Amino acid sequence: MTIVDTHAHLDSPDEVRYPKAPNPLRPPPGKGTLEHLREEVRVNQVARVVLVQTGSYYRFDNRLTVDTANANRDWTTGVCTLDPFDAGSPALITQYVPTSNIRGLRFGPTPGCTPIFGHEGHQRLWEAGARLGLVLCVLINIESAGELAGLLQRFPDTPVVLDHCMGLRAGGHDTLRVVCDFARFPNVYAKLTFVVGGSDEPYPFRDMHDLVHRVIEAYGPDRCMWGSAFPCELWCPKVTYEQHLRLFTQEIPLEAPIRQAILSDTPMRLWFS
Numbered sequence: 001m002t003i004v005d006t007h008a009h010l011d012s013p014d015e016v017r018y019p020k021a022p023n024p025l026r027p028p029p030g031k032g033t034l035e036h037l038r039e040e041v042r043v044n045q046v047a048r049v050v051l052v053q054t055g056s057y058y059r060f061d062n063r064l065t066v067d068t069a070n071a072n073r074d075w076t077t078g079v080c081t082l083d084p085f086d087a088g089s090p091a092l093i094t095q096y097v098p099t100s101n102i103r104g105l106r107f108g109p110t111p112g113c114t115p116i117f118g119h120e121g122h123q124r125l126w127e128a129g130a131r132l133g134l135v136l137c138v139l140i141n142i143e144s145a146g147e148l149a150g151l152l153q154r155f156p157d158t159p160v161v162l163d164h165c166m167g168l169r170a171g172g173h174d175t176l177r178v179v180c181d182f183a184r185f186p187n188v189y190a191k192l193t194f195v196v197g198g199s200d201e202p203y204p205f206r207d208m209h210d211l212v213h214r215v216i217e218a219y220g221p222d223r224c225m226w227g228s229a230f231p232c233e234l235w236c237p238k239v240t241y242e243q244h245l246r247l248f249t250q251e252i253p254l255e256a257p258i259r260q261a262i263l264s265d266t267p268m269r270l271w272f273s
Contacts, residue, residue: 001260003245004048004267007163007193007227008037009235011057012064021059025234032231034068040230040241041075050227050271052106052137052163053081060086062096069101077271079104079137084121090128097132103271104135106163109144118147126151130158135270137191139163142178152185159270161189161225165215169198170207180218189270190219192262193227195247196236203243204251212252221261225270 011032012018030036041049053065060083069078080102082089096102105125109116117140129136136158138148145166152160165179182188192212199205216224226248229235236244248254248263 001264002047002268003045003263004050004225004271005041005046005228005230005245006050006161006191006225006267006271007052008049008230009054009057010034010037010051010064010068011231018058018064019061020057021055021061024058025056027231027234031233034072037230040228044242044245046245047075048268048272049076049230050079050104050267051076052079052104055081055108060089066096066100066102070099073101077101077103079106079135081106081108082125084110084119084125086121087124089121090124093125093128093134094132097134102134104137104161105129106137106139108139109141115144115147117144118151123151123154126155126158130155135159135161137161137163141166142175145178145182148182152182152188156185156187159187159189160185161191161270163191163193164197165190165192165194167198168194168211168215170200170211172198172211176211176214179215183218183223188219189223189225189266190215191227192216192224192248193229195252196229196239196244199238203239204247209252216254216258216262221258222266224262225267226263 011027051065051069053062062080065078069076113119166175168175195205195208199208201207228241228244232241
């Protein structure tokens with residue numbers, strides 16, 4: 001099986017070449033680097049990784065993601081996060097795509113705007129992403145569900161991934177209902193990265209297993225994928241990388257074809273085909 005990690009955030013110790021944003025979230029020393037990621041994927045036999053730009057390190061400065069994805073084309077691809085208020089952002093992603101191994105754009109809500117998601121700046125970036133054939137990753141909660149639905153109706157052929165399934169948590173029945181309702185859009189995919197952060201229990205987080213099954217039932221395994229939230233030491237410290245993967249290889253009861261789809265077939269088709 002060609003295991004794909006669809007959600008890794010990179011940090012660089014070189015703060016001259018890749019300066020941090022003010023007050024960045026920082027992983028523990030030595031964690032979150034490319035060298036650390038290489039070791040985790042080697043030990044756990046993960047073959048491919050999707051590098052996702054996170055604003056908590058570098059805001060909209062995508063140079064580390066772009067440079068790393070470009071220099072490691074044999075096993076990575078990249079997702080950029082761009083400023084929806086910057087009129088130059090559509091041109092920038094247009095520049096990145098043909099030269100830099102970038103396959104996706106990430107979107108989040110913009111505080112202070114009405115609407116906070118799907119406003120004019122977001123729409124311009126969606127138009128650019130759709131034109132370029134990118135995968136659009138959406139990091140929002142259910143308060144922005146109506147705005148997302150409007151964009152999905154405008155762009156029915158553009159693949160869209162729900163990052164962390166809108167922050168789905170144990171007991172989150174309203175969020176589960178909304179997440180599963182979005183399965184009616186055939187271009188929407190579910191990223192099953194919510195298990196650790198959404199649980200009120202220790203490993204193996206049995207209070208989340210039924211939610212995983214409910215999401216897979218709604219979307220089908222051909223629209224679900226796993227991601228580690230690397231570095232786990234920062235984003236999900238209740239688990240190691242190995243334990244996070246083991247949730248989907250062993251702990252959560254899944255039939256073999258479903259595991260194959262979630263860990264390999266679906267993400268390979270979406271991100272590396």
